[in-house]
Amino acid sequence: MAEVVEFRVPAGSHQTLLVWGLEPDPGLERSLFSAFSKFGPLYSVRAHRNAAVAGPGYYAIIKFYSAGDARRAQRACNGQRLFQESPLKVCVCTKQKAFQQHVLALNSNKCQELANHYLGFNGWSSRIITLQNVSGFDGENEELGETLQKRSVKYLCAVEVTLPHHGVCTRGVALGEVDIENSRDPLKFGTASRRAQKVSVGKALSCAFQKILLVVLENGRVAVEYNPTQEELTDSLTEEELKGLVQVSELSLEQFDLEEEEVLSDLSFDDELPSREVPSN
Template sequence: MVEIVEFRVPAGNGRTLLVLGLETGASEHALYLAFSTFGPLYSVGVHQNAPVAGPGYYALVKFYSARDACKAQCACNQQSLFQKSPLKVYICTRQRPFPQQVLALNSYKCRELANHYLGFNGWSSRIITLQNISGFEEEENEEVTTSSRKQHSKYLCVQELTFPLYGVRTRGVGVAELHIDPNQEFLMDTNNIQKLAVHRALSDAFQKILILVLENGKVAVEYSSPQEDPIDCLTEEELKGLLQVTELSLSQLGPIEEEEISDLTMQ
């Protein structure tokens, strides 16, 4: 059987484990070390029991793969693992009345997932263009004042993602926008806005990729897009004709988490 792993926040039944019987002091790090041996984890959370359930703690461990979650449940149920008393581990199979919104992974988790299945040399990315597009909208709006222009910054990035062993290539687009509150003392610098656009472009490119995992552990990569993507159809020369190219490498930007600056940006 083949399992499909997407670069999205895992949703649906069978991917989340409910861990009961945690002793006081149990940490998310200990849970991560115990369960990550079965496959990559999206999240680990430790919570205090509800008053009706009595004292103690429980955890929710979310896998990307339902197959990995099943293996972990079979191996860890009724085992003490990192504490003296045994744990009770169940697979969450509760049906939700309404369909869940499918959310894209941020770029950090996309890289983490790709490195797990494909290795550090199994994929590469490069920036095709990174451009300040703040003035494009302002030129069309004659009512925009000079002062408001200084309080608005917007960058667009197009990034290419390549999987050389599988002959797969795709592109993603990311836009980062910042509106400055005149009463706000802290200002985000231009470099962080550029970084955010780059990371969003990489995340967007990964959304078109599927990882196919066989039972024997072998993997394949497929391109998947619900409709013809205009960015992927354009040649690099055509993109350069449409957008002004700014030379800036991903290594120059350095890593940044979207969550770290989400409270400073508004889109």
């Protein structure tokens, strides 16, 4: 049976394993990741101390992107010792709290990890179409000292993701915003600008991946489906039209403020802005 894998934070109970009977170990999460990632890519591994009434020890919540991978891991690991002396108990979660059903966009780093796993490193590419400062700063007012001490730097970015082997091309547009305490300090302003660029590029890349569905077949092969939202317009515009859209001053920026689980600490500000091209043969 084929399974659809989305570039979103796994929210289904069928993708989540509960592991208990774990012995204390400083590298427990690392050991769990090593053991369970053999069955497929993992979204997260979280180990927790047992409640006092349950006695000493730990339990863990492991989230897979694929429900099929989770089932295989459960069957193979339940009752096995793996990396400790006592056997583990592993089950697929059967209940999911209502608030967990709100699905968030996967952050850009995890989107790239998932794409590399299913499509291969050379199976996709990305490029920045445009990156515009939309902060609305007035340079003349800044020189006169009329700006507020606390401002925010905003960048709007458009990114294109291409899957050449599947004939799919999709775009994402997103807003990155970073607060700055003193916009007249060139060092702080430069750091905030760089960070806002990173955030906008990462969110735009994530937005582009949201329109891609990976269909994993029983034989392990992967098909791709293009699944844009009904109100999506960016993919049908020419590159010049898209650049023009980003530059329109009356544009409502809130529509591009993607709700995702992107974390600033995941971004390295010393690296170049993420852009990948498929190597030429």
